[in-house]
Amino acid sequence: MTAGGGPRVRLLICEDSDDDALLIATHLRRGGMEVDYERAERAEHVVEALNQRTPDLVISDFHMPGFGADQALELLRESGYDLPFILVSGRIGEEEAATLMRAGAHDFVLKDRMTRLVPVIRRELDQAQQRREHRGMQQKLRQAERLDSLGRLAGGIAHDFNNLLAVILGRTDLELADMPEDDPHREGLTVIRTLAERGADLTRHLLVFSRQEPLHPETLNANDVVADTERVLHGAIGEDIEFTTRLAEELWPVRIDRSELERLLLNLVANSRRAMPHGGQLQIGTANVPGETAMVRISVEDTGGGMSDEVKGRAFEPFFTTDAAAGTGLGLSTAYGVVKAAGGDIGLFSRPGGGTIVRIDLPARLSPAEAGRPADPSAEPGGGQRVLVVEDDDAVRDLVGMMMRRGGYRPVCLPDPGSALDLIRTGDGHRFDALVTDMVMAGMTGLELARAARGRYPELPVLIMSGYTAGTLPDGTSLPDGMALIRKPFTKDALLNAVARVLKTAHAS
Ligand SMILES: Nc1ncnc2c1ncn2[C@@H]1O[C@H](COP(=O)(O)OP(=O)(O)OP(=O)(O)O)[C@@H](O)[C@H]1O
Ligand SMILES: [Mg+2]
Incomplete structure (x- = not known):
């Protein structure tokens, strides 16, 4: 203007x-x-x-x-x-x-x-x-102060409640354990137990809001979390709502508690869906925002009923809800706590009838040299490369995914060689920089999968996880260039070293 x-x-x-x-x-x-x-x-x-x-x-x-x-x-x-x-x-x-x-x-x-x-x-x-700018800043400051004091109050209450709930839960558990299967009091106690668990969940949200709940931040790519959210919500969102994502390529990494970020996105999507009872559009977008402090922006935008100034001003307060029947009013306050704990900022842009944009800015985790440019997949190991992880054991797959993320990779984890091959063949928008696969799987060995994958990506670096000695195959022959074995079980460092090695040899050849 x-x-x-x-x-x-x-x-x-x-x-x-x-x-x-x-x-x-x-x-x-x-x-x-x-x-x-x-x-x-x-x-x-x-x-x-x-x-x-x-x-x-x-x-x-x-x-x-x-x-x-x-x-x-x-x-x-x-x-x-x-x-x-x-x-x-x-x-x-x-x-x-x-x-x-x-x-x-x-x-x-x-x-x-x-x-x-x-x-x-x-x-x-x-x-x-x-x-106007000055007023805006004053308003933000006042809101932050109000939410801070609310946080202290809520945190204090939540602590006391947690102690009460711990005893209620503990005692009901003991009673239930000692009770014969057909005891008529069983049902009542089970109800008490379920409700006490719900209470514990509510107090946990309050503690997150007041930033007293220890979170578990990890360095991650927000695109992956958004993609997971989209997968979870696929179908649950209703046909009358057009749900799209607009994800930035080479998004900078951020450091935040993954499961809290997932929960946060689910709540935002739920809020948007409720604001669009007659359908509309919902978009989750991500973007790199360069600047003095490089930020990663996640925005959730809907074409719903929007918020009045009064609702907007109170939406981050715990227990503030306009949906007394279904809402607890903890969604946005928890989001506020999670984002603040990650050093970020969350804001609402909305007016009645004009839809809503929730904008989250998280500090990007970049080394100073990287700040000017997006991560380059062929640069250093752990520089955001996309790695396809194939492993049929759920626990091992989750573990490998976690280790890879810690190491700065962007793993895409799949439970069977068939779907991995589908993804490799169709591309589906993904380009993989490496394959990490289990050796013994139903239908196809890791080596067979690796050979098939190289049909599409010749020289694809491959790491095969197996119970056998690293270096040689069960029949004694050695592996092609750019492929290696790692013996299970392994530590995070051993895995990351092995991945770094196959990436290096592949790029050297
Ligand atoms: N996308 C949106 N469009 C319109 N109003 C919204 C939107 N998101 C939030 N609000 C308003 O902010 C209030 C608080 O949201 P919040 O997520 O904290 O609680 P809730 O959704 O009501 O309950 P809960 O998340 O605990 O189920 C909502 O009740 C609603 O009035
Ligand atoms: Mg909500």
């Missing part, structure tokens, strides 16, 4: 003459400003223009038949908008001008000194912008 060059400036001109209003606009355009204007000469027009099409600036003649600048100024004050108000008049006494300035007019320009008008408008628009 700055004057000149940028966007158009929208003026409300209080003026009884069409010609004079046009004259002002023409003058501004000659001065290099892009302006749209509307003219009003009666109170009701002014009120309507202010409230429905809120202009950037009000220019007013001093005296019109049945209306005056003092009234226009009064109406502006009542509207609550902080807009520059500039008098432009052919005849105004110093006394009158001074009175209007005291009442809040920002400046006055005489019609025979119109060259002043453009610089005055530019200055006033700039200052109005600064006032």
Whole structure:
């Protein structure tokens, strides 16, 4: 909304003459400003223009038949908008001008000194912008302080409740353990136990909000978490809602508690879905935001009913909900705690009927050298390479995935060679930098899978996990270049070293 060059400036001109209003606009355009204007000469027009099409600036003649600048100024004050108000008049006494300035007019320009008008408008628009930014910051600060003190209160309550709940849970467990299977009290105790568990879950959310719950941050790629969320929600979201993702390529890594981030996204999606009872669009996007502090932005955007200022102002408070029947009002407050704990920021952009954007900014985890450019998959091992992990044992697969993520890779984990091959063959938007696979699996060995994979990606670095001695195959033959074996069980460091080695030999050949 700055004057000149940028966007158009929208003026409300209080003026009884069409010609004079046009004259002002023409003058501004000659001065290099892009302006749209509307003219009003009666109170009701002014009120309507202010409230429905809120202009950037009000220019007013001093005296019109049945209306005056003092009234226009009064109406502006009542509207609550902080807009520059500039008098432009052919005849105004110093006394009158001074009175209007005291009442809040920002400046006055005489019609025979119109060259002043453009610089005055530019200055006033700039200052109005600064006032808005200042107010925005003050508001954020006040909100942060309020949420902080709420956090301390909630944290204290949650601690006491946790102790109570621990005893309730412990005692019911003991009672249940000692009770015969057919005891008539069993059912009642089981209900108590279930509810106590729910209570414990609620207090855990409160502790996250008050940042007293220890979180488990790991370095991860938010795209992977969003993709997981999308997979989980596929089908659960309802056909009348169009759910899409817009993921940045080579997204910078962030450090945050993975399961909390998942939960957070699920809650945001649930909120959006509830705001769109008659359908609409929902998009999760990610982006790198370079700057003094490089940030990774995750945004969840819906075309739902939006929020009033009052709801928006309270949405992060624990237990604030507009859905008394189904909501507990802990979703956004927990999100606030998780994001703050990760050193980030979360904000709501919404207005009634205009949809909602929830924007999360998390500090990017970059070495200073990386800050300027996205991770390069062929650079150093652990530089964000995509690695396909194939392993049929759930626990081992999860473990390998975790180790790889810790090491700075982006693993895609699959439970069987068949679906791995499908993914390799169709591509599905993925390009893999390495394959880490179990040796003995149903249907196909890891070696067979590796050979098939190399049909599409020749020289694909491969690490095979097996119970056999590293280096040689069961039948004694050695492995092709860029393939290696690692013996189970292995430590994280052994795995990461082995992956780094196959990546290096593959790139050297
Ligand atoms: N996308 C959205 N569109 C409109 N209003 C929203 C949106 N997201 C949140 N809100 C408002 O903010 C309130 C608080 O959200 P929050 O997720 O904290 O709690 P909840 O969804 O009501 O309950 P819970 O998440 O515990 O089930 C909601 O009740 C709703 O009024
Ligand atoms: Mg919610």
